[in-house]
Amino acid sequence: QKEVEQNSGPLSVPEGAIASLNCTYSDRVSQSFFWYRQYSGKSPELIMSIYSNGDKEDGRFTAQLNKASQYVSLLIRDSQPSDSATYLCAVDQGAQKLVFGQGTRLTINP
Amino acid sequence: DADVTQTPRNRITKTGKRIMLECSQTKGHDRMYWYRQDPGLGLQLIYYSFDVKDINKGEISDGYSVSRQAQAKFSLSLESAIPNQTALYFCATSGGHYENTGELFFGEGSRLTVL
Numbered sequence: 001q002k003e004v005e006q007n008s009g010p011l012s013v014p015e016g017a018i019a020s021l022n023c024t025y026s027d028r029v030s031q032s033f034f035w036y037r038q039y040s041g042k043s044p045e046l047i048m049s050i051y052s053n054g055d056k057e058d059g060r061f062t063a064q065l066n067k068a069s070q071y072v073s074l075l076i077r078d079s080q081p082s083d084s085a086t087y088l089c090a091v092d093q094g095a096q097k098l099v100f101g102q103g104t105r106l107t108i109n110p
Numbered sequence: 111d112a113d114v115t116q117t118p119r120n121r122i123t124k125t126g127k128r129i130m131l132e133c134s135q136t137k138g139h140d141r142m143y144w145y146r147q148d149p150g151l152g153l154q155l156i157y158y159s160f161d162v163k164d165i166n167k168g169e170i171s172d173g174y175s176v177s178r179q180a181q182a183k184f185s186l187s188l189e190s191a192i193p194n195q196t197a198l199y200f201c202a203t204s205g206g207h208y209e210n211t212g213e214l215f216f217g218e219g220s221r222l223t224v225l
Contacts, residue, residue, distance in 0.1 A: 042218075044214070090212075098212065098214060100154070103150075
């Protein structure tokens, strides 16, 4: 079992709808969680970080963390075609040693 | 100019050859990383370094070695390349002790093909 698991997709969502991306992790001591976005042919870039249970909102993006269930999610509201990308969940296993999931490919259909 | 620069950007080589991928950064960060990306497998950590004298193995270090020549330079070597090391390789950096945001800054990637 991989330490960080994501549904690889592809996930297809109509423009304007909510895209929901999920991630589970196996290391209970992890304290820091991140979502990276990677456009095709480009390098990953950080879009959200979350450290406490609950929700964290930043514009159209909301990250949700449930440490008891070892579950992290990313919601994208009012999805736009420019949100089409691969989304990578990353978990800090201590001292900024980030372990990534396999990524979920998201396509927003106009 | 990019803050994290990788060379070469593309390389085709043959089985058994020694290959070095180089990474340099102008961000002044202490921490540097090498990741490998294969389709459907996300990013896998090969090696990471928290300073010049601190180098650690990641998830998939077998067949790879690294050298941290200076704070700004971190090189990845494949001593005897094999076809299943064909992949996209990323170098990344992150801030020092007082910057615990977990944000990695990635280079543009080095695409390696081993025939």
